[in-house]
Amino acid sequence: MSGSEPVATRALPRLAERSAPLLEVEGLRTHFQLGHETVHAVDGVSFRLERGEALGIAGESGCGKTTTALSLIGLLPPNARIVEGSIKLYGIDLATRSETALRRYRWREIAIVFQGAMNALNPVRRILDQVAEPMVQRLGTGEREAHEKAGDLLELVGIPRARARAYPHQLSGGMRQRAMIAMALACDPAIVIGDEPTTALDVMIQAQILELLQRLQKQLGLSLILITHDLSVIAETCDRVMIMYAGLVAEEGAVAEVFTRPRHPYTQRLLAAIPNIHAERRTLETIPGSPPDLRYPPPGCRFAPRCPVAMDICRIEVPSEVRFADGVRVACHHYPAGSDGTPVTLPTDAPYGTR
């Protein structure tokens, strides 16, 4: 398979700039139209993805993580629109391209694996045909060769050739997710986005799929964007993490830094709320309140209404992003420009069961 070549020798798209980063998103704003109201789903998001890197994007429902992903591959629903910002793949801005132009890059350069494989796979076609199809349609590969390669891909993701002629309903949830991954790999993309790729799966199957993604990343030199509400999954599989809240980036940086020394109050609370089976203590921290209605985002910091250490300025002024020496960036008034980045201390919850 051509994908096993070193990353540097991958054929780049015609318009690519050689020196440009793989993916650079700047000031992305994607809004939804709901009747007469505008939902500010993604409201100024910037990040980079380097070659061979695994980036995790985390946050709760409605934080804009999935909308960010769909903006990248131009699969937004009809009532959503990129209103500002750029999405540069090898320096080529995808945000301003027409649907026809975008199609050159979708699947060939950026592919996506969705959560529910049953809904994404065609129930009346054999999985082998479904994996072969994008090669025939987008790369112009001959039927026979495409089927041969599809068989290889299915084997690569752990589906034996004997099972390749099965229909989706004949496979287990884990096997279907493997088939989805093979489909995403069909056109040998540079970037694979996983949108909650393991969320509906049992923990043992989840471990199998995550291990597979890591193996493929290394073997094929893939760059990975993993979108999930489950920070634990990111801790174990990604190099960098970007935590989103209410359409904005709260904190972004190397997994090793952010998970061990979280700075943003939201990150701190979110990490404390995860049940951790490997921790010394059993804890169950909460984040009172709920995320804001993105039709009417609050002024100032969007987390301020729920933040235990919010100050007056937090309710008035939107905090700007500050980057520290360890490469972590945070948008929080507790870290003004020039701050040394010492994490702010949060009060802890009372022990539970003592109301």
Added chain:
Amino acid sequence: MTDQNGRAQPAIGDEVLRLEGLEVQFPVRGGLRNRLSGRPADVVRAVDGVDLAIRNGEVLALVGESGSGKTTIGRVIVKLTRQTAGRIWLDGNDMTDLSGVRELRAYRRRVQIVFQDPYETLNPRQSIYDFVAEPLVVNRIGGSDADRRLQVLSALDSAGLRPAEEFAARFPHELSGGQRQRVVIAGALVMDPSIIVADEPVSMLDLSIRTELLRLMLDLRAERSLAYLFITHDLSLAWVIADRIAVLYLGKIMEIGPAEAVIRRPRHPYTAALVSVSPSPEPPAKASPVSRTILVGETPDAVHIPPGCRFHTRCPLAFDRCKVEEPPLFDVGDGQLAACWLAEGGRELPVLPASDPAPSSAGA
């Protein structure tokens, strides 16, 4: 009383519910063809011999993957599914065969269930008041309308929906996901049950809402010495909230015991593997990479349960005896039991072979 983590420990009292030798079998479609050809019909052995006891004020987590039978056990307890064999006891009384509506009503007052999806449990056209009052009305209990109103408001208040008067007048679409699940809990509380079967009650909720709800449930058991059978696929969640954990595989208990013991010193290879793959919010340390045991393959279907120990086809430690002889639950001390030949005589579980370490990704 508090434990070493500063958690309030409610007094755990007498046994409230007991299951003995519970079995649930479902016939499989295609049984007709078998019958015509004279073969016995295939059956799914969803629950295949489970003994379980829950005490007042106790949280027992029933943990298992899909197909483990955990949901079926919950449904049998609240009498939504009929057992094929076995007995159910409530407060020492045999409740296996309840005859008549009255007995069933009395039983259901004591044993309530909370489902995973509040969106499906709530009726969008029914006010919160009517939803919570419904079980009282249906069961013709709770006294006068004024008395019922007090009980409904008190249940809403206990479930953290305050001011209760205000929430009572609302409709489901006016509430957040977390509030809806609180309404469902209020609907269970209004009957003043002794035990609540909670089937994945928080798995649809975001993390921040989830912990609030779990705290509420734990506060309630401390106040009312409620018992919970907490059904979940998430071992980490079980560890955080449960007093005891039972691990199910293919319709049978593989291991049961105090949460701390089951997680920290598992005696069954299946438990040990589950613990090892449970993700934690800590990045794997470079120096000591976590050794994970990722089991190969998937759970066999419950029509074709493997002979001997049902886990042997996936067990990294299986030996000859496991293939032919099913191990009983061995008592390994301190209330911990494991259905594994390696636990016979209270022995420690050998270290599981680790899966190939996941390749560290480029740039890490």
